[in-house]
Amino acid sequence: MKEPKNLISAILLSIPLMIVAAIISIGIINIFSNISLSDFGLTSSSISITINLGIIFLLVFLLILHELLHLIFIPNFIKSEKTYVGLTLFGGFVITEEEILKSRYIFITIAPFMIISIIFPLILGVFGLLTPPLKFLIILNSMASSVDILNLLLIIKQVPNNAILKSNGPYTYWKKSLK
Structure with a gap:
């Protein structure tokens, strides 16, 4: 497959996808709960950032959960x-x-975005559990999923249906399935 040569290139190429993914998650959150910059400490007169151990723990948990969702599939x-x-x-x-x-x-590529940034806010929203920290983590996951989304688009565009993919370090190869 033709892929970005390194992670920095992939991140830079995925910036537009980062914005789109964030807009999707914000749209889903907005179905159930208002979302504003003040939820995240930004007002017209001040910027307030509160970092506590709970948020740091949740960030680490989000990272682990995101990767585990790739892994288990x-x-x-x-x-x-x-x-x-x-x-x-x-x-x-x-x-x-x-x-x-x-x-x-x-499925492996897109699972963390779908589960954490689309399905999870829908479920939390139905039960009225979308707190500002959870909104932040959902949007952060959607933005962090931009490289996954870029990979998804590359696969859809370059790899024929029923093909088999195999990664070898930073390179991904495909071959037609014999089935």
């Missing part, structure tokens, strides 16, 4: 000797060198 990830989880300066990652069908690869 990889077939046989528990037994796999070709699946890895890790952290970098830019966040977490899950990578597998297992061969995966295109449809499954798409």
